[in-house]
Amino acid sequence: MSHLEPILRPARESDADAIAQLHARSWRASNRGIMSDTYLDGPVFEERHAVWRHRLADGDPRFLTFVAEARDGLHGFICFELDADPVWGTRLDNLHVDPRLCGRGLGDALMRVGIARVLEVAPDKALHLLVFEASAGARRFYERLGGHAESCVPESLPDGTGSVPAIRYVWPAPVTLAKP
Numbered sequence: 264m265s266h267l268e269p270i271l272r273p274a275r276e277s278d279a280d281a282i283a284q285l286h287a288r289s290w291r292a293s294n295r296g297i298m299s300d301t302y303l304d305g306p307v308f309e310e311r312h313a314v315w316r317h318r319l320a321d322g323d324p325r326f327l328t329f330v331a332e333a334r335d336g337l338h339g340f341i342c343f344e345l346d347a348d349p350v351w352g353t354r355l356d357n358l359h360v361d362p363r364l365c366g367r368g369l370g371d372a373l374m375r376v377g378i379a380r381v382l383e384v385a386p387d388k389a390l391h392l393l394v395f396e397a398s399a400g401a402r403r404f405y406e407r408l409g410g411h412a413e414s415c416v417p418e419s420l421p422d423g424t425g426s427v428p429a430i431r432y433v434w435p436a437p438v439t440l441a442k443p
């Protein structure tokens with residue numbers, strides 16, 4: 264195992280800054296042309312930092328967050344919101360891998376660790392997420408994991424400029440994601 268191989272662990276309050284930095288970096292790399300340049304080149308970090316500080320400081324039990332941490336910092340994170348929707352159950356709210364490290368299996372590993380915990384606390388709930396229609400790479404990732412594209416819905420942008428089409432992917436029985 265390389266000394267840079269990350270360990271996957273539950274997020275702590277002290278991770279808020281590093282998660283927000285990675286979140287902003289990932290959005291700058293993957294959402295250019297979807298979110299406004301003004302936002303991506305401006306307040307994206309501050310806005311994400313406020314979200315993560317709040318989420319982790321309160322230890323809000325609705326959210327389950329895991330990070331992939333290596334000696335050189337965070338390589339990725341995943342966050343689920345329990346009971347987010349009366350029909351579609353648990354929501355995968357965020358999954359991000361450092362843009363320099365995509366395509367090496369870390370997204371898949373974060374998904375497995377997160378799903379194992381989700382199945383412990385909400386075994387009978389469906390799983391869903393929204394991904395921008397234009398995010399072809401992420402959509403391929405979720406389709407490879409068996410996600411079913413259920414509908415196309417407007418997704419509000421965090422920069423306040425309106426909404427863009429997003430695909431809702433669903434797993435009616437997320438136990439199917441817990442393959443060995």
Ligand SMILES: CC(C)(COP(=O)(O)OP(=O)(O)OC[C@H]1O[C@@H](n2cnc3c(N)ncnc32)[C@H](O)[C@@H]1OP(=O)(O)O)[C@@H](O)C(=O)NCCC(=O)NCCS
Nearest residue numbers: 293358359360365366367368369370371394400401403404
């Ligand atoms: C989507 C994401 C989490 C996947 O994590 P990952 O570690 O790159 O994924 P894995 O290595 O486990 O799996 C690779 C698969 O992911 C997909 N993929 C998505 N973006 C990719 C990228 N930039 N590079 C390589 N593969 C990517 C492909 O389907 C690839 O499979 P393929 O090579 O057979 O086509 C990651 O690419 C990412 O953080 N993207 C930007 C943020 C994002 O879009 N998040 C989802 C928001 S809902």
